[in-house]
Amino acid sequence: MKQKIIIGNWKNYLGHKESVSLAHSLSELVTKDRTRVMVSPNHLYLNEVNQILSTTNIEVISQNLTSAESKSDTGGITLKNLKEININRSLVAHSETRIREKNPQSILLEIIPIGFPFVLCFEEIKQIPFNTLNDDFEIILAYEPIWAIGTGETASIGHINEIHSDVKSKLSKLGLNIPILYGGSVNPSNCKEILASDNVDGVLVGGASTKYDLFKEIVNSI
């Protein structure tokens, strides 16, 4: 099986103590060569969690960013802020971010020219800005049907394959090879089937990633 990417999106499920404690547990997690693990804590705990995991091969990434370096971006998270604390990747346009922000995808216009790695979430293929994507740095896409997020209802493998292979063929016409993850109620019972698909390059896990045992099971399921 080719390498799979597993991202734990902690959203706002965990407070400070719980985030630190989960990070310490994760520092004991032994990952295999064919898995790449990333976790995304609340912004306030990014630095601390990143320090705890700095000696592991788990990458800590941001849940969002709002500008490259705007000094007037009150309440925002800039790429400059992230780089200062050695965070080198961010989720972009997560469906929960979309509820709060009008056009979270607009950050792509700033970060693609700079080559800042990101994980772009989408619910519909038309939301993917194919013509602005490139292979010069690592871009990851994540298909997250909104009805499957946090609901316990996972998309069927047939549906996931259909969407992923459609996106993959559009990317390949552009000469791009960009991994596509699936997200939406991934848990230890359904991850094996999802991850076994060649069309699926990994999973973006919300709720189940906030419990060490569940996340470990998902990571070890490959």
Ligand code: PGA
């Ligand atoms: P969920 O969240 O696994 O809790 O459905 C996925 C996500 O929002 O990234």
